[in-house]
Amino acid sequence: MKRRSFLQRIGSILxxxxxxxxxxxxxxxxxxxxxxxxxxxxxxxxxxxxxxPQSPYLSGCLTxxxxxxxxxxxxxxxxxxxxxTLTDEQASRESIEAAFxxxxxxxxxxxxxxxxxxxxxxxxxxxxxxxxxxxNALVPANGYQSETIVNYVLEETLLLLLRSLPTEHVTAVLxxxxxxxxxxxxxxxxxxxxxxxxxxxxxxxxxxxxQQLKTQKSLSHPIVLSATSNPKQVARxxxxxxxSAGLFTYALTQYFWETTPATTIQVSLDHVRNSMQxxxxxxYPNLANEQKNQQAALTxxxxxxxxxxxxxxxxxxxxxxxxxxxxxxxxxxxxxxYYGVNSRLKLLTGEELILRSRTGLTAKAQISQIEAxxxxxxxxLFQESVRxxxxxxxxxxxxxxxxxxxxxxxATSAFAGVGRISVVVAGEQPADYVFGKLPQTSSRYGLxxxxxxxxxxxxxxxxxxxxxxxxxxxxxLPTLLAAKLWQLTENQGxxxxxxxxxxxxxxxxxPRIVLQRETVRTLNTGTSLKKSLSSRDDSANRLxxxxxxxxxxxxxxxxxRVQNNSDRAVYLMLLGLKNSSTAIAxxxxxxxQDANTATKPLLKQVVIAPGETLILPQNITAxxxxxxxxxxxxxxxLIFSTSPFSETLKxxxxxxxxxxxxxxxxxxxxxxxxxxxxxDLHNASTVKAEMNGTAADSYILDxxxxxxxxxxxxxx
Numbered sequence: 001m002k003r004r005s006f007l008q009r010i011g012s013i014l015x016x017x018x019x020x021x022x023x024x025x026x027x028x029x030x031x032x033x034x035x036x037x038x039x040x041x042x043x044x045x046x047x048x049x050x051x052x053p054q055s056p057y058l059s060g061c062l063t064x065x066x067x068x069x070x071x072x073x074x075x076x077x078x079x080x081x082x083x084x085t086l087t088d089e090q091a092s093r094e095s096i097e098a099a100f101x102x103x104x105x106x107x108x109x110x111x112x113x114x115x116x117x118x119x120x121x122x123x124x125x126x127x128x129x130x131x132x133x134x135x136n137a138l139v140p141a142n143g144y145q146s147e148t149i150v151n152y153v154l155e156e157t158l159l160l161l162l163r164s165l166p167t168e169h170v171t172a173v174l175x176x177x178x179x180x181x182x183x184x185x186x187x188x189x190x191x192x193x194x195x196x197x198x199x200x201x202x203x204x205x206x207x208x209x210x211q212q213l214k215t216q217k218s219l220s221h222p223i224v225l226s227a228t229s230n231p232k233q234v235a236r237x238x239x240x241x242x243x244s245a246g247l248f249t250y251a252l253t254q255y256f257w258e259t260t261p262a263t264t265i266q267v268s269l270d271h272v273r274n275s276m277q278x279x280x281x282x283x284y285p286n287l288a289n290e291q292k293n294q295q296a297a298l299t300x301x302x303x304x305x306x307x308x309x310x311x312x313x314x315x316x317x318x319x320x321x322x323x324x325x326x327x328x329x330x331x332x333x334x335x336x337x338y339y340g341v342n343s344r345l346k347l348l349t350g351e352e353l354i355l356r357s358r359t360g361l362t363a364k365a366q367i368s369q370i371e372a373x374x375x376x377x378x379x380x381l382f383q384e385s386v387r388x389x390x391x392x393x394x395x396x397x398x399x400x401x402x403x404x405x406x407x408x409x410x411a412t413s414a415f416a417g418v419g420r421i422s423v424v425v426a427g428e429q430p431a432d433y434v435f436g437k438l439p440q441t442s443s444r445y446g447l448x449x450x451x452x453x454x455x456x457x458x459x460x461x462x463x464x465x466x467x468x469x470x471x472x473x474x475x476x477l478p479t480l481l482a483a484k485l486w487q488l489t490e491n492q493g494x495x496x497x498x499x500x501x502x503x504x505x506x507x508x509x510x511p512r513i514v515l516q517r518e519t520v521r522t523l524n525t526g527t528s529l530k531k532s533l534s535s536r537d538d539s540a541n542r543l544x545x546x547x548x549x550x551x552x553x554x555x556x557x558x559x560x561r562v563q564n565n566s567d568r569a570v571y572l573m574l575l576g577l578k579n580s581s582t583a584i585a586x587x588x589x590x591x592x593q594d595a596n597t598a599t600k601p602l603l604k605q606v607v608i609a610p611g612e613t614l615i616l617p618q619n620i621t622a623x624x625x626x627x628x629x630x631x632x633x634x635x636x637x638l639i640f641s642t643s644p645f646s647e648t649l650k651x652x653x654x655x656x657x658x659x660x661x662x663x664x665x666x667x668x669x670x671x672x673x674x675x676x677x678x679x680d681l682h683n684a685s686t687v688k689a690e691m692n693g694t695a696a697d698s699y700i701l702d703x704x705x706x707x708x709x710x711x712x713x714x715x716x
Contacts, residue, residue, distance in 0.1 A: 444464065
C-alpha cells in the first residue's frame, strides 16, 4: 500500500487522536533519517494497552513496554530513537498498522534486527469468509467501533506484516491470549482475553488490508513467542511489589537479562516456564517458527545480543554525590520483592553499587570506589554481588474479594493466630496464595495459587466455618512458607560457583535427560554453553520444544548428575515441594557398619570435589530413586555452598525423619530446615565483616559462595 493512500484512509482517525497528516509524516521522516547509520540496525515497535473504553482496564501492559524498552536498550543495544512505543489511546488499529509500515516496513534492510511486542487484550472472531473457525485477533484501543462492528487486528494480519519484512532477524512477543473462560476467576486476577462477540463483524478496512497483504511475497520467517501454548490457556497479569506486569513478559525479559547468547530459545522458554510456574501459574509459553533448520536458527542471537555478559540490570541515571538510579529488571521475580537495603551490585569496571532504596523495578544506590578517571555512566550493566534478605519474611495470603465482609473479618482474625502469615486483599497487594471459595460450591473454602489452581488437600467440608477452615490450613502454611524461603535462594543467573545439574531417567544404555540447569555467570563466552547444547543435550532440546512441564512416568528410575566445575569443593542440599503441599528433602544417610549401634542411619554432608561429578542418590546412599504414584507435581531446589550445611543437618538430625529406603522423602520440619539453610548460606558469606552497617536481622548471601538451581516436573 502506498504511503499517501494509507494516510488518506486513516486521516479521520488521526484527527481524532490529535495527529495531523503533516505531523505523522514528520514522525515517519524522523525514522527515515536513521537509515544512514551503519548496519545492522535494530528497530522495535512496542504496543501496550491498559485502558480500553469498553472493557475492564488492565494494569500491566505499560509496564511490559517499559520492561522491553529497558531490555532492548541496555542488553541488546537498541537506540532509544529506534524504539517506537504506542500506548493506550495511541494504539488504535490504524495507528498500529501505520506504525508498522512506517517504522518497520519502510526502514528495515536485510541485515537489520526487528522486535515487535504486543501487550493487551486478545479475542476471537468468526469471519464471513471463514465461517467454520474462529480467528485469533488482537484488540486495539479502538477495538469496538459499534455494537456490531469491531476494529480488531487479526493475528493473520500481524503474521503477514512480520513476513513482509526483508530480514531473517524478526522476533515478535505476544503477551495476550484469545480464549476467555466462562468460569469465574479469582478476584484480583486479570486475564488478557475478552469473550468473542457472536454478532460481531470485522471492520471492512481491516479485511481490505488483509487481502492486500495476502498479495505480497513473504520475505522472512519470523519467530513468534506467545504467552500461552494451549488455545484455552489464558495470559495473566501479576501484581508484584510496587507494579503489575504480564507474567510472560516479566519472566522472559528477566531471563534475557541474565542469559548468554548461546542458549537456544527452546531452552530459554523452558526457564521462563519454570519461573512462571514458581509464581503459581500453569501458563506455558509457545514458540512458532517456520524455518526448517529450527535448532540453528532459534537462538537469542536472532536479536544480536549487544554483550556476552549477563546482568541483573543497568544504571539509568547518575545523580550528584556518587548516587545512581538503577533498573533491576534482571532479578528473579520472587527475589525482587525482598531485595534488601545494602544489597550490593558490581559494575564490570569494579565499582560497587550499594542499594539504598527500591520502588518497583527502580532503585537508588550509593556508588563506592569512585575514581575520576573511571566514573560510572548511565547505561552500564551491573551484576549481583551480595544479596541481603530480611529474616522476618512471612507467607502472604490474599482474601478473595468475593468473600462476604463477615467472612473476611473471621478469616483475618483466624490467620492472625497462625503466626508468620500476612493477610491482604486480593488484587491490592502482592500475595503468595489466595484464600477463597470453590467456584462450584460456594459453601466450601480452599487455598488457591495466584493462577487460580486449587492447592491439593486444602478443601474442607460443605458449610465449614471460616475460622475452622483457616485452622485446618494452619499446619500446611509453614510448609508453604519454607518453600518460599528456599526459593528465594535461586541465583542460576548470578552465581559465581560453576556448577551444573541434570535430571535424568535411567533408561537403556545412557540416561535420558529431563531437565538441565547450569550457572551461566561463570561462562565468559558462549563456547562452553554451545558445547553443552550439543550431543547429549539434543534429547533435552526435544523435550524443551514442547514448552510444557516435563512428565515422568510412574515407576521411572531417576537420578541427578551433578558437576562441580569450579576450583573449590562444594556442599549440596536438595529440598522441594510435592503437589504444592508436602515438603520433601534428600536425606544423605549412611548406615553404621557396627551392628550393635542404633539402626537409625547417620546423616552426612554431601560434598563434591573440584572437577568431580556426583550421581545423586547412588554415590551417596547406594540406593535407587524410583518414582512412585499416584500422579503429582514436584519442585526441587538444588542448593550448593562452599561451606558445610552444618545448621541444616543439625535440624534434620533433631527431627523424626523417615529412615526408609527412598532417599528423597517427606520433610517433617520444613520451616526449621529452611531457616537453618539460609543461616548456613549466611555463614558461608565472606563479606559479613565488611558490612557492619547491615542490620543483624538480615541474611547476607555472597554470590561467590552459593548457587541454587530450580527444577520442576510432573509425575503421571
